[in-house]
Amino acid sequence: MKKKSHTVTVKDVARNAGVSTATVSRVLNGDPKVKKDTADLVREAIEELGYRMNQVARSLKTNETHSIGIIAPEFSNDFFMNIVTGVEKELKKHGYSVILCSSSENTGKEKEQIQLLNDKNVDGAIIIPGSSLGSHFSLFREKPIVLVDRMVDGFETDAVLSDNFKGTYDAVQYSVNKGAVRIGFLGGNMNLTSAKERYEGYLTALKDNNLSVDESIILFGDYHSQSGYVLMKTLMGQTVPPEHIFISNYFMHLGAARYLLESGNDVKGLHILSFDDLPLAAFFPYSSIIVAQPMEEIGQKAADLLIKRIQGLKEKPRIIRLPTIMKIVD
Amino acid sequence: MKKKSHTVTVKDVARNAGVSTATVSRVLNGDPKVKKDTADLVREAIEELGYRMNQVARSLKTNETHSIGIIAPEFSNDFFMNIVTGVEKELKKHGYSVILCSSSENTGKEKEQIQLLNDKNVDGAIIIPGSSLGSHFSLFREKPIVLVDRMVDGFETDAVLSDNFKGTYDAVQYSVNKGAVRIGFLGGNMNLTSAKERYEGYLTALKDNNLSVDESIILFGDYHSQSGYVLMKTLMGQTVPPEHIFISNYFMHLGAARYLLESGNDVKGLHILSFDDLPLAAFFPYSSIIVAQPMEEIGQKAADLLIKRIQGLKEKPRIIRLPTIMKIVD
C-alpha cells in the first residue's frame, strides 16, 4: 500500500474554517443551504490549505466516477479515432473523462473490457461493436450504453450512426446522373449493419433507376485494406471491368488504390465512389465521389446522448442518424 | 446520489464462507498465509455470489487506481494515435487502463489535464508535451511521468523518443550518396526538441559531407499541414528550387504535396525526404525517402517504463531513443 505524504482532507479544511466536515462538503457541492459567510470561510480555508477533493473517496460514496469507457476494435484507425476525439471533447465539457479500451474486433476481448469498465465503476460506455453480436453488452449492468457506427442484434439501446443508406444511394444516384449504367460494388463484412445498409442503398438506387444488378461485379470483403486490394484485383481481372466502382470504406479504398497503382492499370476513365474522406483522395489519378461521415460529430452526439442518459433520461432507445456529406474530387 | 441495486460485498462473501472479511480480502489479494481449505471456501462463495471487487473502495484504501493518464495535444492524428495504441496495449497487459486527455497544444489546458489526472488519482502519466515548456508538470505530485516524442526544459524525467538526429542524418546522407548536393529543409517548430534534433541532423550531415548551408532553402514551419503548403510554395517560387527537400513531419509533407499537386509543378526530378510513414506515400508522383518512426513501439516502451516506475524503480531519469527505419519509395 502506497503512502501519501500528508494529504489535505475535508477534516483539515473543516478544522481550519471552524466548521464541521458536513458544511465543508456542502460548500464543495454547492449546497445553497450554506450561509454565504460560512461558505466564504470554507473557501478561504480551501484556498489556504490548497485542498483538492479526493475523487476516489467521493466516488465510493456517490457511486459515480465521472468516467466513461469507450470500447472500439482498435484506435490506430482514423475513423475510430475521430470518433473518439469527438467523444472526448464533448465529455470533457461536462467534466467526464474517457477510458480507452480496445477490443481487437473480438467478442471475447469485448466482454473482458466490459467487465473491466464495470469494475472501474464507470458511469456509462460508448461502444463501437466489433460485430453484430452484442448480447454480452448486458454484462454492463445498470449503466447506459450508446453504440456508435454499428448496431447489434439482440440488444436494444441508443445508437448514433451515419445515414449509410442515403449516403450510398445519393452517391450512386449522382453517378447515374452523370451517365453511369454499370457500377461495381466492393462491400464490407455483411455482419456489420453499416455494411448492410450501404449495400441496400446501392441496390435500391440501382432499382430506382431501372438498372440491372450484375452480381459479377458485386464483391464482399471485410473493410480491411487487404480485402480492398484483392477485390479490386478480381474486379479488374474481368473481361469488361466496370468504370464506376463503389467501395464501402476508407481502408478498402486504400487497398484498392494500392492495387491500381501497382498493377499499372489504366485508370483514366475510372470513377471511384467511396465512403470516408481520405486526406489524400486528391492524389488519386482518377475522379472520386466521397461520402464523408461526420466522424467527430458522431462522437460528440454519442457523448451527449450518453450524458443525458447518465443524468437520468428515461425514454425508449434513440437511433440517431447523421447525414453524410458528398464530396466530388475530379 | 445514485443507488446501487444490492451489490455483493466482501461482507456477504465472508458471511457466506463463514470467515471474516479480513480473510476474504487476503484471498482476494493472494495472501499465502491463508489455509488452502479456507481459501477454497472463500473462492466458492465468491463464485456462488458472483462477487466482484469494488475497485473504487480498494483504491481509496490502497491509494492506487491502476489507471494512468495520457496527455497529448490531440488524438485525431495518426502519429499520436499510434503511440496511444502502443501505450494501451502494453498497459492492458499489466492490468492498467488509460485515461485520455487532449491538451490542444496549449499549456493552460495541459495544466488542467494534469490537475484532473491528479484528482482522479492516476498512478502515473504519459505526456506528449505541446511545447518545450514543462515546469507545470511538477503539479503532478509524487507520481511518475514519462514524456514521449518530445522533451521539455526544466523538468527532468523519463522520456522515450525517436532518434531524430540519426534518422535525419541518415536520410540526408543517403541522398548525398545518390548525388544530391543541394537539399532544402522544411523544419518544424524549433520550440520542440524533435524539430531541433532533426535540424541538427540535417546540418551535421551537410557539414560532414562538406556541403554548404544555403539558408535560402531552409525554412521553418510548425508541423501542421498548412505550413507545409506555404513553405513548399515559397521554396518552389525560388529561381532555382532544390530538387531534394527534407520535410520534418507527416503533416507538413501532406501540405507540401498538396501544394505540388495544386500548382501543377513539375515534380519529375523531385526527391522528398520526410519523417513519418504516410500510408499513401506510394501515390506521390515523386520519389520519397521516408524516415519512419516506430510509433507503437514508442508507446509500448513508454508504458513499460512507466509501469516500472510505478512499481518503484528508483534511478535517475532514462532517455530512451528508438531507431528510425528508412524506407525508399521510388
Next chain:
DNA sequence: TGTAAAAATGTAATCGATTACATTTGATTT
C-alpha cells in the same frame, strides 16, 4: 416578547475495501 417555522450547522453512520494488531489454532519439542 414568545413561539412556530425556516434556515444553518453539526453528529455520526456509511460507502467497500485493507491491514495493524490481537487472538486462536495447531504443530513441535521436551
Next chain:
DNA sequence: AAATCAAATGTAATCGATTACATTTTTACA
C-alpha cells in the same frame, strides 16, 4: 502433557468523502 512458537484467522480502525437525522440559530409574525 506442558511449553513454545508458527500459522491461521478475526477485530476493528482506517482511507476521505457524503448525508440522514438531530440540533441549534435565525426569522417572522401573533
